[in-house]
Amino acid sequence: MRAIITLISLIVAANAAYAQTTMAVQYSMNFPMGDTQDFVGEPSFRGFTIDYRYHITPEIAVGASAAWYTFYERKDYDTYTTSDNTISASGIQYRYLNSMPLLFVGDYYFNADQQLSPFVGLAIGTTYNRLDNEMGLYDVNVDSWHFTLAPEAGLRYGVGDEVWGFVSARYNNSFETKELDAQSYLTVNVGVMFRSGGF
Amino acid sequence: MKKRRLRLIVLLALPLLLPGCFPQGPEYTEELDLVVTNRDPDFDFQSVGTYALPDDVVKITGNLQDGDDVEFVNAVYAKIILESIRENMGNYGWTEVDKSNDPDVVILPSAMSSTTLIYYYDYWYWDWWYPYSWWGWYYPYPIYGGSYTSGSVFIQMTYPEGITAADNIPVVWSGILNGLLEGSTAEINSRIETSIDQAYTQSPYLNLGSAN
Numbered sequence A: 001m002r003a004i005i006t007l008i009s010l011i012v013a014a015n016a017a018y019a020q021t022t023m024a025v026q027y028s029m030n031f032p033m034g035d036t037q038d039f040v041g042e043p044s045f046r047g048f049t050i051d052y053r054y055h056i057t058p059e060i061a062v063g064a065s066a067a068w069y070t071f072y073e074r075k076d077y078d079t080y081t082t083s084d085n086t087i088s089a090s091g092i093q094y095r096y097l098n099s100m101p102l103l104f105v106g107d108y109y110f111n112a113d114q115q116l117s118p119f120v121g122l123a124i125g126t127t128y129n130r131l132d133n134e135m136g137l138y139d140v141n142v143d144s145w146h147f148t149l150a151p152e153a154g155l156r157y158g159v160g161d162e163v164w165g166f167v168s169a170r171y172n173n174s175f176e177t178k179e180l181d182a183q184s185y186l187t188v189n190v191g192v193m194f195r196s197g198g199f
Numbered sequence B: 001m002k003k004r005r006l007r008l009i010v011l012l013a014l015p016l017l018l019p020g021c022f023p024q025g026p027e028y029t030e031e032l033d034l035v036v037t038n039r040d041p042d043f044d045f046q047s048v049g050t051y052a053l054p055d056d057v058v059k060i061t062g063n064l065q066d067g068d069d070v071e072f073v074n075a076v077y078a079k080i081i082l083e084s085i086r087e088n089m090g091n092y093g094w095t096e097v098d099k100s101n102d103p104d105v106v107i108l109p110s111a112m113s114s115t116t117l118i119y120y121y122d123y124w125y126w127d128w129w130y131p132y133s134w135w136g137w138y139y140p141y142p143i144y145g146g147s148y149t150s151g152s153v154f155i156q157m158t159y160p161e162g163i164t165a166a167d168n169i170p171v172v173w174s175g176i177l178n179g180l181l182e183g184s185t186a187e188i189n190s191r192i193e194t195s196i197d198q199a200y201t202q203s204p205y206l207n208l209g210s211a212n
Helices: A002-017 A034-039 B002-021 B075-091 B185-201
Strands: A020-033 A046-055 A060-081 A088-109 A116-135 A138-158 A163-174 A183-195 B034-039 B050-052 B105-113 B136-138 B151-158 B168-179
Touching: A020 A034, A020 A060, A020 A163, A034 A088, A034 A183, A046 A088, A046 A183, A060 A183, A088 A138, A088 A163, A088 A183, A116 A163, A138 A183, B034 B185, B075 B105, B075 B185, B151 B185, B168 B185
Parallel strands: B050 B105, B136 B168
Antiparallel strands: A020 A046, A020 A183, A046 A060, A060 A088, A088 A116, A088 B034, A116 A138, A138 A163, A163 A183, B034 B168, B105 B151, B151 B168
């Protein structure tokens, strides 16, 4: 108990000495992996991520991340047959995955006082995934909220006292649910980070 | 001041990313064409070889149960439907016989075009032609139902010898072709022909020379 109180006191004290927030807006590219790649094999160039961080110290930050990514693939005309070889359907399939991660994030910045600062982090939270498979005039879809773990690493490059350029890679791993298999993809973010205050 | 302007630019740029969330879909009518076939897995298609086919294609109107007469599909479309079925059955080694000559299977083609009609299609559409006395048909599997917002052609292969104690005749194979009714008559006929060919291509077990 004493250790916890000491830790909280240290955080509060550090916070008092170094209270700072950042906001990052990023364009996101996504590369499907695993079961996600089986459904939509094409990379996605439709996405954005917004990140908020509260710096406990210059090196340590906690915060939140929200994003929206859309995957799309047009499958050529093909025939799909049930495993018992009774029902067959032929047509062009249009497959979509819309993914919305909502995550809590903790980051550690190396060389935080330098212009170029690498960082690593871990995000934990939930992701809403909706898979749509359109064939002919019909749409079959399934959606689910997943538990998500997402390690990340990146580089922050100062371009002024309060602005950084920002690139990162995050592996979004959303665990299997009753409705959907595990979904995973690699997100590459390119964006701008601002120090202190909101927009 | 400089930072504020940059934030503003970023904020204004955000909506530009949003249209990317709604990617493209089909661009041409034929990209929406769908062919679904189904069969009775317990039926041995190699044990039969003759079929009968009517000269008309029934138009499903949804009004028959109200006492209206049976309607037929325009001859321009019916011709291509019937000819395509004949050609594919012939290619698979089947022999066409008159309905009075005890065919092994009887093929019933029908079609509908509607944006609102709930599909309801039953044996009484064929009372006028069917060569056997019967009460109805049944599917060994569930496939029909729901609403269609386009044009559909239905092909049902019935097996009269399989008539049940309740006087229902089994439908051992069926094909559904579905798509948008857009374009010229020639274009629609071309798509119908292609789809009927596909229905047979994806049903190789109908080929009397196959081992399936």
